[in-house]
Amino acid sequence: MGAITDWDDWGLLDVPDPAxxxxxxxxxTFRDFIAAAYPDYAFHTWANKLIALCEQxxxxxxxxxxxxxxxxxxxxxxxxxxFPAYWISRYPSRFCAIASYSAELAYAHSREARHYYVTANxxxxxxxxxxxxWLTPDRGGCIAAGVRGPFTGKGYALGIIDxxxxxxxxxxxxxxxxxxxxxxxxVWLTRAEPGVTPAATPGVTPGxxxxxxxxxxxxxxxxxxxxxxxxWHQDDLIGWLMEQENGDAPQHWHVLNLPAICExxxxxxxxxxxxxxxxxxxxALCPERFPLTExxxxxxxxxxxxxxxxxxxxxxxxxxxxxxxxxxxxxxxKGLTPAxxxxxxxxxxxxxxxxxVLSCDLSxxxxxxxxxxxxxxxxxxxxxxxxxxxxxxKAQGMQxxxxxxxxxxxxxxxGQAxxxxxxxEQMGLSPHRIEVxxxxxxxxxxxxxxxxxxxxxxxxSEQGLSPDAxxxxxxxxxxxxxxxxxxxxxxxxxxxxxxSKSSRAHAAAPLMEAGQLAFNPGxxxxxxxxxxxxxxxxxxxxxxxxxxxxxxxxxxxxxxSRGTPLPLLFSR
Numbered sequence: 001m002g003a004i005t006d007w008d009d010w011g012l013l014d015v016p017d018p019a020x021x022x023x024x025x026x027x028x029t030f031r032d033f034i035a036a037a038y039p040d041y042a043f044h045t046w047a048n049k050l051i052a053l054c055e056q057x058x059x060x061x062x063x064x065x066x067x068x069x070x071x072x073x074x075x076x077x078x079x080x081x082x083f084p085a086y087w088i089s090r091y092p093s094r095f096c097a098i099a100s101y102s103a104e105l106a107y108a109h110s111r112e113a114r115h116y117y118v119t120a121n122x123x124x125x126x127x128x129x130x131x132x133x134w135l136t137p138d139r140g141g142c143i144a145a146g147v148r149g150p151f152t153g154k155g156y157a158l159g160i161i162d163x164x165x166x167x168x169x170x171x172x173x174x175x176x177x178x179x180x181x182x183x184x185x186x187v188w189l190t191r192a193e194p195g196v197t198p199a200a201t202p203g204v205t206p207g208x209x210x211x212x213x214x215x216x217x218x219x220x221x222x223x224x225x226x227x228x229x230x231x232w233h234q235d236d237l238i239g240w241l242m243e244q245e246n247g248d249a250p251q252h253w254h255v256l257n258l259p260a261i262c263e264x265x266x267x268x269x270x271x272x273x274x275x276x277x278x279x280x281x282x283x284a285l286c287p288e289r290f291p292l293t294e295x296x297x298x299x300x301x302x303x304x305x306x307x308x309x310x311x312x313x314x315x316x317x318x319x320x321x322x323x324x325x326x327x328x329x330x331x332x333x334k335g336l337t338p339a340x341x342x343x344x345x346x347x348x349x350x351x352x353x354x355x356x357v358l359s360c361d362l363s364x365x366x367x368x369x370x371x372x373x374x375x376x377x378x379x380x381x382x383x384x385x386x387x388x389x390x391x392x393x394k395a396q397g398m399q400x401x402x403x404x405x406x407x408x409x410x411x412x413x414x415g416q417a418x419x420x421x422x423x424x425e426q427m428g429l430s431p432h433r434i435e436v437x438x439x440x441x442x443x444x445x446x447x448x449x450x451x452x453x454x455x456x457x458x459x460x461s462e463q464g465l466s467p468d469a470x471x472x473x474x475x476x477x478x479x480x481x482x483x484x485x486x487x488x489x490x491x492x493x494x495x496x497x498x499x500s501k502s503s504r505a506h507a508a509a510p511l512m513e514a515g516q517l518a519f520n521p522g523x524x525x526x527x528x529x530x531x532x533x534x535x536x537x538x539x540x541x542x543x544x545x546x547x548x549x550x551x552x553x554x555x556x557x558x559x560x561s562r563g564t565p566l567p568l569l570f571s572r
Contacts, residue, residue: 030055033086037116044286045278046258047078053256053275054083054226057158058090060197063224064253066238068313070260071230073286079228080109080162084142085117087158091196092122092138097156099188101166103146107131109162110144148183155193160226164237168306171232181240192223225251234315245269260285260295260311264538281443304524308532316532322505323530327512331435331520353379353435355468355556358456359548361540362449362472372441373449374540375456376526377467378548379435380556434511434552436519437465439526441540446481450488457489469493471551473543495547505533505542508549517549 030051034041043051046069056062069075084096098113100106111131118124125135135141143154147164164180165171231238241253250271257265262279279285284292299307309315356379363371444452453470460466474482474494482494497504511517519527526541533542 028086028089030058030083030086033089033120034082037085037120038082041082042288044288046285047074049275049278050075050078050256053254054079054086057083057224057226058087058196060195060221062254063195063221064251065224065226066241066253066255067226067228067258068231068238068256069228069258070285070290070311070313073258073289075228076109076162077112079226080160081112082116083226084110084113084158084160085115085120085122088113088117088136088140088142089120089122091140091157092136093140094157094196095140095155095193096142096158096160097151097154097191098142098144099147099149099151099159099161100163101147101170103132103144103149105163106144106146106149110134110142113142147180148187151187151191155191156223157193157195158224158226159188159192160228161188161237162228164229165232168232171236174235177233177235177237177240180237184237192225195221195223197221231309231313231315233309236315239315242269242272245271257313258285259313260290260298261292263312266314304528308528314532316528322502322509322533323512325531327509327515327517328527329512329515329518331518354382355380355552356437356465357469357471357548357552358453358460358467359471359544359551360453360473361544361547363444363540372538372540373444373452374439374441374544375452376439376541376544376548377437377460377465378545378552379437380552381433381435433516434518434549436517436523436526436545438520439523439541439545441525441538446484450485453485453489467491469551471495471547473497473547493551495551497547501539501543501546502534504546504550508546511549511553 028036031043031048034043034051050067053062053065053067057065067075067079080098080100084098087096088094096113098106098109100109108131114124114129114131114134123137125137125139125141128135128141132144133141143151143156145151147161161184165176170176227237227241229236229238233239241251245251245253246269250269252271252273254273254275255268256275258277262277262281262283262285264281265274265277268274282292284290284295290298295311298311302310305316356377359376359378361372361374363373442448442452457467457470468491470489470492472482472485472492472494474496482492486492486494499507526545529539529541530545533539
């Protein structure tokens, strides 16, 4: 062996670099590494939780991690920049792969990882320092590419997928989602090598690879996988991975699901380990950066659909599951506020609701972690005297058969229907029969329910909207509670539920599909629950809604409505 110069590659010559050995023989935790590589890093509570999980991955005790977190929180800095640098510093003969929606973004993550690796006093191989493929003197390192990009000929022991969707158009396209899944199955997973296990390097200081360690030195454990993203769609990569957990080969993912504002966790497959949220419901994820007041402003600006997907990590179906988005009808423009709507309590024809009901789904435990108490105010629009069939037919340009009855004089001059009326209205029918005036849900105990109902009924009475009935579910509350509420709340009716929640929802859905239901603006929380049912985080408003709709349909609509006969004696 000839003379060694400063430009020689220690790893290629199989000669230990004294400086490299000095910095790698000292074991560091991920938190210590961050403090050395990024001195100004703010260790917020959520970050400490994620740092601990990344430490488990580096230790080889965890190899399947999903992180769902709101935008601009700092997930990519931690998972895709700092963590790869730390992991490679511990296993310099192994490879970490980073994939994002574009090669440019993946390269940007890799470039930053390389920077933090060097900043923490670790050495690079002098013959390969490219941002998309940089090496250590031990011939491990980092590779990066865009999703659906080339990884052929490359393997990894740690794979990180960060933001595989460019935006809503990408995530909303079924074709693009399918292509990503096909790439994930045929390319990404096939490049995974045996991963790191605690038994892989017994007695060896992390960061110093055992002599001769290769791809198979870590045992039979598969490569560690980390998927981090902001949810865009219920059928995105996370949705697909969760669906696979119900199959024959579950991967037993650990999930760190962090909504911007704490709420009940959605239901995950039983093979999944959900990391508990340390917060109380209603608390902000990172108040140091996004306080609750700012999050509430974001919720208004983003709209409920995108807020629930991007910030709360529970995307609802764009078109709905049982209740379809195209079925949603409004009583007026969605942009109207209650102050500039037409008077609440009057139907399109100006008639009062008959009846008006307040439907309630109640839970009396009151704790923030328990179910909500939900309240939905619904009104039935009564039938009016129908326009004479011959009059409606002439208004639609039909010719009367000679046997048809004559149009009463004076009803419609020159046979013209009132301007702007639909054929339904020309027949004396409203465009819809049931209106949802208002809806809300709160955490309340029994005294809180009585107080809230009393105040709500008083407020509605002042607006001329006193409900004809207050409906509560009998089975959930028990006879004693129902008797107490009857003494306190006038007009209360205990409803014995028939069938499951799903069956009751199926009973109400056809009325929406047929256009018989309309919503006042301001009922977006209820509409969102309907579109997400039965997979949404909450269904309390759906329960109250279905209870009220079924009661109106059974007790008043079907009982009192004789229906409107259709004219049969007309021809075009």
